[in-house]
Amino acid sequence: MKKKIGLAVVLALIVAGIGLFLAYYNTSNRNVWFDNTVINGVDVSGQTLEQSKETLTKALNDYTLNVKGRNNGKFSLKGEDIQFKLTLSDKINQLFKNVHNKIAFPYAHSKYKVDYSVSYDKSAVAQAIDESEIVNGSDNYEIVNPRSAFIMYDEKKHDLVVSSGIDGNKIVKKEFKAAVNSAIGRAVKTLSIDDNTKYSNIYKNAKATVSKKDLQKVLPEYRELAMKFIKWDMGDNITEELNPQEIADMLSYKDGKVSWNDEKITEWTEAFAQKYKTVGTKRTYKSHTGAMLSTAEGDYGFRLEWDKTLAQVKKALKKKMDQSDVDAYAKKADDDTKKAITVSLKPIWYSKGYKLNLENKAEDWNSTRYFEVDMKEQKAYFIQNGKVVYSTNCITGKPEGKRKTTTGAYWIKQRQLHRVLKGDGYSTPVTYWVRITWTGTGFHAAPWQSWGSWSPSYYLSRGSHGCVNLPGDAAVKIYNLAQYGDMVFMHY
DSSP, X not given: OHHHHHHHHHHHHHHHHHHHHHHHXXXXXXXXXXXXXXXTTEEOTTOOHHHHHHHHHHHHHSOEEEEEOGGGOEEEEEGGGTTOEEEEOTHHHHHHHHHHTSOXXXXXXXXXXXXXXXXXXXXXXXXXXXXOHHHHOOSSSOOOOOBOSEEEEETTTTEEEEEOOBOXXXXXXXXXXXXXXXXXXXXXXXXXXXXXXTSTTTBOOOOOOSOHHHHHHHHHHHHHHHOOEEEEEEETTEEEEEOHHHHHTTEEEXXXXXXXXXXXXXXXXXXXXXXXXXXXOOEEEEOTTSOEXXXXXXXXXXXXXXXXXXXXXXXXXXXXXXXXXXXHHHHSOSHHHHHHTEEEEOOOEEEXXXXXXXXXXXXXXXXXXXXEEETTTTEEEEEETTEEEEEEEOBOBOSSGGGSOOOEEEEOOEEEEEEEEEETTEXXXXXXXXXXXXXXXXXXXXXXXXXXXXXTTTHHHHOBSSSEEEOHHHHHHHHHHOOTTOEEEEEO
């Protein structure tokens, strides 16, 4: 009996001790949040109500939204850039009261959520999205359009296969903006739009145009037409190659038939021509005065002959490879087996520059030797290694109608000791003809001009029909200096 009474007393003392401890704990923390209290993801333990409001407001207003997209696409918005402002609801006051109206236990973990309102500049968000890399792409982030089932070149198998399609990463801006605005409105700091189940409408989906089963049936035909490489030797150790994947993309399948897609062939050829076109590039050169001048006018530079190049591409595409060579390449891809299914071509140039430099197209001319025609001074110069080695007076076109001499960067195209120049109302034999433009401008001797009366303004009344008239001895000198392809800069 005594043992039972003793045990009861011990238990009573323990309970009383716990009660006193809890009373002390709750009383001593009546003006602060209890230990291990987290509100809206922010630890406010031991803080007063007002302190916690400041902590929460500061933490939540220190806002940056980070968006993760497909193919490692990224987008971020800083709160300060969109005038982000978060205001806590007064419900935090009631929460504080409710927490302290109950008995709190030490070491307990409590998590709460308090409502808040968010304001920000929606137009700033829209602009940031419109200009973003994740929407527009960049050199470091390629935008890939979605595709339904299609025939593709498998790098590992070295052969064509039927693909189930690709999701792509082309964003639907309207849906993306809605998701971003929703996240900001909830002060969410991380948004993963590559979640197909949750955000399936943000990325553009491909429309199925053909089934895998149908493509499997025509795979042998695709293989016969597309399994080849077409290679151009562009010169200057530069090559261009049209590969099986690009060729397969130039084929179309519809109603059980495979055919060449002329629009895609033309599109590829246009890109090919533009890639190697340097005509129209802005070039900077040292004038006879020592000043650096620039021009983007003229016909100097590399340019493929469009019609002939397109015909060349179409002919090469339609050339069939021996299927045993195709099988050998698929079995073991090496230089020899690839060569067996490669069509080797030379580019068909309309015009060429001195040197092809795709990294800097403006460096396609020989800056160590060139001609300059200063039509304001009415003088022609030959410049070599940065120095004027020859100069002469000249008379250019009368500045009226079609007689005005063109300006820009051109190249020496032809030399003839004798030529008859014909135009509207005239037919004139000339000597020491050096063609500058295809439309008829060139250097030549002009003995009919009164060179003794020459002045820089002489051309205003006695100007040519567009050519660069020269005294006899100067015409001989420039004829001998000029080489095919030399640059000629002409300016006022």
